[in-house]
Structure formats: C-alpha cells, structure tokens
Amino acid sequence: MSSDQPLLSVTELVTEFYTDKETVRAVDGVNFDIRTGETLGIVGESGSGKSVTARSIMGLVESPGKVLGESSIRFDGEELTEKSESEYQNVRGAKIAMVFQDPLTSLNPVYTVGNQLKETLRIHRGLKRKAATDKAVELLEDVGIPDAARRMKEYPHQFSGGMRQRGIIALALACNPELLICDEPTTALDVTIQAQILELLEEIQEERDLAIMFITHDMGVIAEVSDRVAVMYAGEIVENAPVIDLYDDPAHPYTNGLLDSIPGEEPGGGDLSTIEGEVPIPNGPATRCRFEPRCPKAFEECLQVAPPAAAPRGEPRRPQSRLPTLSRRHATRRGRTGASRRRGHGGDR
Numbered sequence: 001m002s003s004d005q006p007l008l009s010v011t012e013l014v015t016e017f018y019t020d021k022e023t024v025r026a027v028d029g030v031n032f033d034i035r036t037g038e039t040l041g042i043v044g045e046s047g048s049g050k051s052v053t054a055r056s057i058m059g060l061v062e063s064p065g066k067v068l069g070e071s072s073i074r075f076d077g078e079e080l081t082e083k084s085e086s087e088y089q090n091v092r093g094a095k096i097a098m099v100f101q102d103p104l105t106s107l108n109p110v111y112t113v114g115n116q117l118k119e120t121l122r123i124h125r126g127l128k129r130k131a132a133t134d135k136a137v138e139l140l141e142d143v144g145i146p147d148a149a150r151r152m153k154e155y156p157h158q159f160s161g162g163m164r165q166r167g168i169i170a171l172a173l174a175c176n177p178e179l180l181i182c183d184e185p186t187t188a189l190d191v192t193i194q195a196q197i198l199e200l201l202e203e204i205q206e207e208r209d210l211a212i213m214f215i216t217h218d219m220g221v222i223a224e225v226s227d228r229v230a231v232m233y234a235g236e237i238v239e240n241a242p243v244i245d246l247y248d249d250p251a252h253p254y255t256n257g258l259l260d261s262i263p264g265e266e267p268g269g270g271d272l273s274t275i276e277g278e279v280p281i282p283n284g285p286a287t288r289c290r291f292e293p294r295c296p297k298a299f300e301e302c303l304q305v306a307p308p309a310a311a312p313r314g315e316p317r318r319p320q321s322r323l324p325t326l327s328r329r330h331a332t333r334r335g336r337t338g339a340s341r342r343r344g345h346g347g348d349r
Helices: 050-058 112-127 130-140 160-175 191-208 219-225 243-248 253-260
Strands: 007-016 021-032 039-043 063-068 072-075 096-099 181-182 211-216 230-232 236-242
Touching: 007 050, 021 050, 021 211, 021 236, 039 050, 039 112, 039 219, 050 096, 050 181, 050 211, 096 160, 112 130, 112 160, 130 160, 160 236, 181 191, 191 211, 191 219, 211 219, 219 243, 230 243, 230 253, 236 243
Parallel strands: 039 211, 039 230, 096 181, 181 211
Antiparallel strands: 007 021, 007 063, 007 072, 230 236
16 A cells, blocks of 8 residues: 555544434544554543444444444445445454453453463464464563463453553454554553553554554543544544644644643642533534533534534654653643553563
C-alpha cells in the first residue's frame, strides 16, 4: 500500500441500537483515517461512542445493535461492512487486533496464559505444538514478561494487573496484525504501570510499524501516545487535529473544556474546571448542536442547526517528546514517573 493511502478509512459510520423504548444512535456519521505507523487517539467522556466505534470496526456489534448500510469501513483497500461473519474472522486477529480495558475478563480463568496463546497460534497461524510453544514464549518475552517459559504455565489470576495487560498485548500481536485497537488499556492500572504499558506499546509500534487506534478518556495519556486526536461527543467527532495543534489551539468548546479539566503542574492552581451536565443519548440524526446545553459559548443558532462533521485539520508532527512541546497551560501531572519505564523493569511482576 502507498504511504499516502490510509490503512483504515472510516466514512459516515453510523451504529444504532434498538430497544423496546427507543433507538440509540451510539455512533453518528464518524469519519477518520489511520495510516501505517500512526497513532490516532480517540478521546471523550463515557457514553461518547468511543468503544462502539471500535467494536463496529472489529465487526463485533451484535443484536440489538447494527452498523447501518451507508457506513463504510475500508481496511487496506477492502470494504469490511460487506463481509460475512466467516470472512470477518479472517480479519480479526490476523489484520486487526484489539486490546480491551480489563485483562482479567479478557483472559479465560480456567486455562493457563500459555495455553491461550498456543491456541491462538494453532488456529490462526497453523503452528504445530512445539512451534506454537516456542512462539508463545517469544511473544511473552517481547512484551517484557520475565521468565516467560515458567509464566506460560500460570493462570491469569497468578499474574499482576500489569502482567495480565502485557499478556493481552501478546495475544493481540500473535497473528502479526497491521492495526492494533486499544480500548482504555491502562485505565485499571496505577500510574507507574500505566507508563510502562505505554512505553511498551510505543516500542512495539516502532518495531512492527503498527497503526494504533488508542481509546481513552484521559487527556494526559492522549498527549503521551497520539499523533492525531479525534474528540468524540454524543456519537460524533467534534474535532480532529494533530495532537500538538489540538492542545495548543483547541477549536471546539468541548475540547477546551476537557483540556481545562486536566490537573496542572502549577502548585496552588485552584479548583479544576468542570463541564456541567451529562452526555446526551442520541436517538436519531442531529437536528441541533448536541453540546449546546453544556456549552459556555452557545448562541441561538446552536438550537436550530446541527454543525457539519468536523474536518481533519493540519498534518501530524512527530516531536522527539510530545508532552514538553504542549503549552504549559495544558501540561499534566500524569506523564512519566521517575521509575524505570523500560520493558521488563518495574512493579508489574
């Protein structure tokens, strides 16, 4: 594929869920591209549609949900929305893999971590017993799990939280995918282990030239990992910009509200800003600005006209270290800690 062409292109994605009481339009007209080696961060409050977008791409939306017919999800030139379930199974894992938020529920508690890795390798890559075992050990070593051969025989509950997340990443990488979707992969981890997992993902991306779609509600993490950021609200992308441009010059009031609510580095900085109210539940196409009830800059027209879909702005820039280039106003405490961040070092053993 040409480097100018996106690996993943999502166009007018609409996903609805049907209940006895109402129709919920969880994703409404979402558009974005991801190129090989690029990280797109998707950020927003709970209920914004981030995870449903990911599951739509993976073909994991089940009844009573449905990806509507006008939606387009093109991966490496192929239209995924036209594929049958059996055809989609050849995409999941082998081409697109997903890392979920809670590794304990993503791993089967009655099988060892090694057995789960070997099963994936046998089914999807056709490896025999010895080859599958050797490859599974190699994958655990690649994600920084010490004494990998012994750890193969352990069950998920015998792993710490950080090690379980490393195990899930190993499972996701088992079939050499081109795109890795990470759905809040560090939310359940403490700050030190979170930093190690982010460092691991960065190293794996550089080694494998992976495209990554990183979903989180944490603006500090978004600043750390992303090349480009899509801000979601009530099923829509309200802003799409390179990470530096978005932090230094946010265009949408919702983005500005998210940035203002980040804890700053300055001591005695006073109370944090908040965004009053809650994310609405969309029941159909937008007929007005969905952020208007919470927006400090709302005016009359916001009640009458739905804003057009946010067009991407700017080209991603890859600074040596992203956080220091961001404005001091939006610097975060989270960042890196003084603890060692290299794979295999730290407190997740």
